[in-house]
Amino acid sequence: MWIIRGLKKGIITTPFPKKDDEYIPKSYYPDSLKNCTVFTDIHNFSCMGCGLCKSDMVRREDHVEVRKTLSIKKSVHIFVLDVGSCGACNREISLLGAPQYDFHRLGFFTTPTPKHADVLMVVGELTDDMLPILRESYELMPEPKAVLAVGACASGIYLKRIEKEIPVYARVSGCPPQPKYILKALLQLTGRWNE
Amino acid sequence: MIMDNYTGEVLVAVFKEKAGYSAVWVDYDTGKIKIDNVGEDKLGDRPITAAFFNNYNIDTRSLPPCAKILTYGPAAGGIGEAGAFRLATCGERILSLVPYRGFKKNRSMLKMTKDMDVSRALPYFSRLSGQFAASYTTLFINLAFDDLDESFRTLSFAAVEMERIHNHVWVMHKLANDAAQKVASAHLSALTEEFLRLNSIVFGSRYLMDYPILYKKYDGFHDRLKELESEFNGLIDELLHSRIFIDRLHTTGKLNSEDVIKNDITGIPARAAAVSRDSRKFSVLKDFYGDHEPRMEEGGDALSRFLVRVSEVKDSISLLKEITLPNKIRVPEKPSNGLRYGLIEAPPGDIFMMVHVEDGKLKSVKIRPPSVVMLHAFSIGVRGNVFTDYPFALDSFGLYFADADLYGGW
Ligand code: SF4
Numbered sequence: 001m002w003i004i005r006g007l008k009k010g011i012i013t014t015p016f017p018k019k020d021d022e023y024i025p026k027s028y029y030p031d032s033l034k035n036c037t038v039f040t041d042i043h044n045f046s047c048m049g050c051g052l053c054k055s056d057m058v059r060r061e062d063h064v065e066v067r068k069t070l071s072i073k074k075s076v077h078i079f080v081l082d083v084g085s086c087g088a089c090n091r092e093i094s095l096l097g098a099p100q101y102d103f104h105r106l107g108f109f110t111t112p113t114p115k116h117a118d119v120l121m122v123v124g125e126l127t128d129d130m131l132p133i134l135r136e137s138y139e140l141m142p143e144p145k146a147v148l149a150v151g152a153c154a155s156g157i158y159l160k161r162i163e164k165e166i167p168v169y170a171r172v173s174g175c176p177p178q179p180k181y182i183l184k185a186l187l188q189l190t191g192r193w194n195e
Numbered sequence: 196m197i198m199d200n201y202t203g204e205v206l207v208a209v210f211k212e213k214a215g216y217s218a219v220w221v222d223y224d225t226g227k228i229k230i231d232n233v234g235e236d237k238l239g240d241r242p243i244t245a246a247f248f249n250n251y252n253i254d255t256r257s258l259p260p261c262a263k264i265l266t267y268g269p270a271a272g273g274i275g276e277a278g279a280f281r282l283a284t285c286g287e288r289i290l291s292l293v294p295y296r297g298f299k300k301n302r303s304m305l306k307m308t309k310d311m312d313v314s315r316a317l318p319y320f321s322r323l324s325g326q327f328a329a330s331y332t333t334l335f336i337n338l339a340f341d342d343l344d345e346s347f348r349t350l351s352f353a354a355v356e357m358e359r360i361h362n363h364v365w366v367m368h369k370l371a372n373d374a375a376q377k378v379a380s381a382h383l384s385a386l387t388e389e390f391l392r393l394n395s396i397v398f399g400s401r402y403l404m405d406y407p408i409l410y411k412k413y414d415g416f417h418d419r420l421k422e423l424e425s426e427f428n429g430l431i432d433e434l435l436h437s438r439i440f441i442d443r444l445h446t447t448g449k450l451n452s453e454d455v456i457k458n459d460i461t462g463i464p465a466r467a468a469a470v471s472r473d474s475r476k477f478s479v480l481k482d483f484y485g486d487h488e489p490r491m492e493e494g495g496d497a498l499s500r501f502l503v504r505v506s507e508v509k510d511s512i513s514l515l516k517e518i519t520l521p522n523k524i525r526v527p528e529k530p531s532n533g534l535r536y537g538l539i540e541a542p543p544g545d546i547f548m549m550v551h552v553e554d555g556k557l558k559s560v561k562i563r564p565p566s567v568v569m570l571h572a573f574s575i576g577v578r579g580n581v582f583t584d585y586p587f588a589l590d591s592f593g594l595y596f597a598d599a600d601l602y603g604g605w
């Protein structure tokens with residue numbers, strides 16, 4: 001019966017990254033960061049899209065920045081480390097496995113141990129209690145390895161604190177970032193993104 | 196026996212004060228909330244105080260010689276968050292388990308609201324817990340502002356019910372995954388994603404953060420909701436025909452009604468053990484629930500909690516189909532004055548919040564997140580289970596360390 005149900009539904013996996021997928025609603029961001037009432041040093045990666053600044057809120061893509069790529073030919077194993085999140089970034093990462101995104105088709109898999117990981121995905125505000133775990137997780141990863149900071153906490157507001165401990169290769173904005181753009185960041189980070 | 200006439204006050208929270216403690220008691224039959232100033236000795240031997248003081252210990256004196264004690268987390272696979280447990284096991288049997296909270300306690304979201312203008316605090320309350328953003332936001336606004344109009348209240352109600360749905364469906368996805376029902380699990384994660392997209396279209400945020408600011412009327416809301424309802428009903432009918440799924444949940448992580456009453460458990464685990472504790476009847480949104488009857492089951496196990504969730508999703512969809520979303524809303528602006536407190540029924544159980552506003556500024560905030568109670572309930576329910584039952588038991592409570600670690604306030 002499950003098979004019939006699946007067949008009836010047809011393909012629901014996004015055509016992204018081959019084509020853009022307009023069906024996925026984008027997140028709101030302010031059209032200007034000038035009037036931010038939350039942060040004094042606001043930038044694209046720390047904006048939470050809260051709308052408190054009363055700027056016009058427009059739907060747009062989450063920002064992705066890749067400073068250094070990870071050259072890797074095989075499938076990519078990802079260790080997700082929550083260093084103090086509200087839980088929403090975690091769910092968005094889990095949803096990369098949902099049929100709409102199915103990141104396995106693009107060669108990405110999560111692993112429960114940093115010892116098997118190529119990419120460390122960091123989410124949340126780095127708390128004192130998670131600091132030694134962040135360091136240890138990074139140290140346990142085999143070379144070559146890379147760190148992707150996910151969401152406004154890890155990639156913007158608290159990025160400096162994380163960067164004091166480990167090098168960050170790439171980041172994606174959003175509070176939380178959409179799965180589609182986490183996927184885009186992974187593809188760019190691993191050199192698999194074709195514009 | 197359904198204990199819908201159970202009377203008695205539930206100890207909902209204990210907060211440290213400058214001198215002594217304040218204990219919050221709720222009578223779930225009448226909705227009466229009582230706050231006492233007490234010394235620690237006056238709390239008697241209510242086991243839930245271990246959750247409020249976060250002073251859990253495994254009692255090693257009662258363990259057999261084969262017992263081994265281990266810590267699981269905070270980065271271990273399966274928990275999915277920065278949280279941990281201490282366990283005592285003998286072979287594969289879990290003899291005792293206690294939550295090991297605090298890895299997220301230094302998150303600054305709540306602390307940053309200290310002395311803040313209430314009008315600026317909304318994004319912080321939206322981010323105490325991403326999964327329960329609508330519930331925290333709504334409760335905060337109800338306590339900290341005075342000028343809530345009908346359109347805003349209708350929108351809040353819709354946001355809170357959409358939150359219940361996406362959380363319950365996600366819990367179902369996780370349980371199906373634990374039971375190796377990969378196809379069902381994939382369908383349920385796809386359905387979660389569709390609910391989140393609908394949230395984004397209507398409320399401006401997939402997790403309903405800042406929904407009062409980002410809301411834009413979407414005319415297709417009811418039509419899309421009906422499509423998702425039919426998808427949900429079909430999936431659940433199918434899943435409930437799976438013997439493997441039912442068997443894995445049946446008798447797992449069981450709390451009976453005595454456990455619930457003795458441990459001051461509220462929310463889904465209470466209702467799944469036939470104890471009628473549901474704050475919707477007297478919460479800040481009580482007007483929308485009318486003569487709402489809590490959905491209850493009698494088994495007290497992971498299966499009963501699953502079934503309560505199924506009924507609640509159906510109820511939420513029915514309620515949402517009845518309301519008309521406002522064309523526009525006015526975000527409340529007039530701060531309240533003085534100390535206010537109240538509850539809201541978040542997806543796993545209620546949130547208690549106490550807010551003190553003076554001259555438009557926050558003077559103190561206290562919260563008792565539902566996940567604190569859920570962690571306590573899990574620690575009781577999982578005792579005696581084998582290790583392979585652990586994920587089913589854990590996931591059936593729908594709890595998060597993110598909000599549990601923020602218990603207390605400033
Ligand atoms: S949306 Fe929020 S975080 Fe972003 S600029 Fe406006 S006020 Fe600042």
Ligand code: SF4
Nearest residue numbers: 086089151152153175
């Ligand atoms: S970036 Fe936003 S969604 Fe992600 S953990 Fe931080 S507050 Fe939560």
